[in-house]
Amino acid sequence: xxxxxxEALDQEKAMEAIRHKLALLPDLPGCYLMKNxxxxxxxxxxxxxxxxxxxxxxxxxxxxxxxxxVSEIRDFEYIVTGSNMEALILECNLIKKHHPRFxxxxxxxxxxxxxxxxxxxxxxLEVTRRVLKDKAKYFGPYPNAYAAQQTxxxxxRMYPLRKCNVMPKEVCLYYxxxxxxxxxxxxxxxxxxxxxxxxxxxFLSGGHEEIKRELQRKMHEAxxxxxxxxxxxxxxxxxxxxALMEKQKITMNDAKDRDVFGYAVDKGWMCVQILYxxxxxxxERHASVFxxxxxxxxxFLSYVTQYYSENPALPQEILLPEMKESVATEDxxxxxxxxxxxxxxxxxxxxxxxxxxxxLGVKTLVPQRGLKRQMxxxxxxxxxxxxxxxxRLIERDEERTSKAAENLGKAIGxxxxxxxxxxxNSNIQGTNPVSAMxxxxxxxxxxxxxxxxxxxxVEGPDDxxxxxxxxxxxxxxxxxxxxxxxxxIVVDGGxxxxxxxxxxxxxxxxxxxxxxxxxxxxxxxTAQLMAYDPPEPVYLPRDSQEFYLLxxxxxxxxxxxxxxxxxxxxxxxVTSQLDAIPGIGEKRRKALLKHFGSLKKIKEASVEDFRPLxxxxxxxxxxxxxxxxxxPPEES
Numbered sequence: 001x002x003x004x005x006x007e008a009l010d011q012e013k014a015m016e017a018i019r020h021k022l023a024l025l026p027d028l029p030g031c032y033l034m035k036n037x038x039x040x041x042x043x044x045x046x047x048x049x050x051x052x053x054x055x056x057x058x059x060x061x062x063x064x065x066x067x068x069x070v071s072e073i074r075d076f077e078y079i080v081t082g083s084n085m086e087a088l089i090l091e092c093n094l095i096k097k098h099h100p101r102f103x104x105x106x107x108x109x110x111x112x113x114x115x116x117x118x119x120x121x122x123x124x125l126e127v128t129r130r131v132l133k134d135k136a137k138y139f140g141p142y143p144n145a146y147a148a149q150q151t152x153x154x155x156x157r158m159y160p161l162r163k164c165n166v167m168p169k170e171v172c173l174y175y176x177x178x179x180x181x182x183x184x185x186x187x188x189x190x191x192x193x194x195x196x197x198x199x200x201x202x203f204l205s206g207g208h209e210e211i212k213r214e215l216q217r218k219m220h221e222a223x224x225x226x227x228x229x230x231x232x233x234x235x236x237x238x239x240x241x242x243a244l245m246e247k248q249k250i251t252m253n254d255a256k257d258r259d260v261f262g263y264a265v266d267k268g269w270m271c272v273q274i275l276y277x278x279x280x281x282x283x284e285r286h287a288s289v290f291x292x293x294x295x296x297x298x299x300f301l302s303y304v305t306q307y308y309s310e311n312p313a314l315p316q317e318i319l320l321p322e323m324k325e326s327v328a329t330e331d332x333x334x335x336x337x338x339x340x341x342x343x344x345x346x347x348x349x350x351x352x353x354x355x356x357x358x359x360l361g362v363k364t365l366v367p368q369r370g371l372k373r374q375m376x377x378x379x380x381x382x383x384x385x386x387x388x389x390x391x392r393l394i395e396r397d398e399e400r401t402s403k404a405a406e407n408l409g410k411a412i413g414x415x416x417x418x419x420x421x422x423x424x425n426s427n428i429q430g431t432n433p434v435s436a437m438x439x440x441x442x443x444x445x446x447x448x449x450x451x452x453x454x455x456x457x458v459e460g461p462d463d464x465x466x467x468x469x470x471x472x473x474x475x476x477x478x479x480x481x482x483x484x485x486x487x488x489i490v491v492d493g494g495x496x497x498x499x500x501x502x503x504x505x506x507x508x509x510x511x512x513x514x515x516x517x518x519x520x521x522x523x524x525x526t527a528q529l530m531a532y533d534p535p536e537p538v539y540l541p542r543d544s545q546e547f548y549l550l551x552x553x554x555x556x557x558x559x560x561x562x563x564x565x566x567x568x569x570x571x572x573x574v575t576s577q578l579d580a581i582p583g584i585g586e587k588r589r590k591a592l593l594k595h596f597g598s599l600k601k602i603k604e605a606s607v608e609d610f611r612p613l614x615x616x617x618x619x620x621x622x623x624x625x626x627x628x629x630x631x632p633p634e635e636s
Contacts, residue, residue: 017075044095057070088352127148139201167183256277257279269387273287316362318362320366404544434453435470440553452560464496498515
């Protein structure tokens, strides 16, 4: 039985077991965990009714992305919860624990930086990505790490807190430039620290206007007292504050801290946009783009839940968009069981906001009108723009790749080059010779059409004859099965390889397909393209898309060939070692490898481990000794 048949049987058995478990699912809320053939959790989801939601994966048709998830499921388990809110929170905790590859994992968001005022006798300012329970004061998160660093630099100039991690024995440069009070050599009162800390807290909480007015007052006083250098320092600080805060364009009169969320979905991708408002002013925004596999609003709520579990510095208010019918059913392509509707397995806008509010203890709203609704609309529009930008970049890359293939054809005198087939040979001193072919269509790899070849007729390291054999076998099959013919054949090598391939194609098979060669330099990197008629170098700029395409083709076919050669060489070494042992024939060799899995496991086995294979203790000792004796000695 081949591996494909065995895998199909295993899959059928798994589906039979899943069908039995589906019949036992409860009509209750909870979380479900999908597992692959290795028992790894690949997806975690939540449901208002577990029976309807989990069944929906195994009934009806799904989009290609969801089909990929379902094709890998071999088992599932579930956890019943008391409410939708508990399911939402449990889902977040399970995702953080198992990191399923089909879930939204917030890979970028969990490392947002914060500004920290340490809880020490002599406090310091730090930029950190870890929020600890150390009684320190944290401000953020800052989606822009550069903005966090610049804010800290500004505060360092304004407030002379300690800079050293370990208290030095003498004053440092920061004391001399007025950025440290030098607690290492002189006493600094707690009242002084409290006053500075309070001003920093006020600044980071959005009260920079008040601090700016105070700096202006001090600047005028210094100027009146003819302390012009001090006045200039204060003026520079005011300029820095203005520069840092100039992005604050949108203002709400209540001066609250808010996080405003919007999202957009298209082609199986989601973009979540967060607008950060502090003291009523919009100071920053951040977008995350990722594939999603469940219903759109459910995965959006999962994102928000994970976001706040990783970023515990909470605002005073959270604004969420409502779940629109068009988004939930058309764009998101939700899974649905027969006879079930969206409300049977997902949290809607109202219940989702209520669940988050109860869990976080922060006012969470789904605004229907007014300025807050306009803010949601702005976040949603920004999300849509970011998503469109992603697809435009993908389309542009595809156009550039397709154009590169077209220009490559022009460079060698062909009207079009849509399909390219490339070959590479691999052997070590003529042993285990193999060859491989890769296919590129419109400049992109078509991996389902890759082929491997064990060289059958060539003895020794003869690259030309190997090329002749493989070209003959490939294109005899192309003719016989009427397969698509390439516009260009690319071989690894120069004039000799081109001539060998062309001779077989034209004189033996009657095919007239252009053959080019890729010549490598001393570092085994693509150096130049060798044209086919006559074989001569074709100049392509090293920084051109055409040259980059050739590099990709040569690297890919070499990788494919060398991987196949290593596989064959490893199999050959195992076979030869076992075949050299008296009493081991082909049948026993296959049984040993199937039972133990590898030559290494056989070497490490005990005599007793061979008994299930009906191998006596004497032969077992001979096998173990023979394999262990062949191990090379360690270098001294």
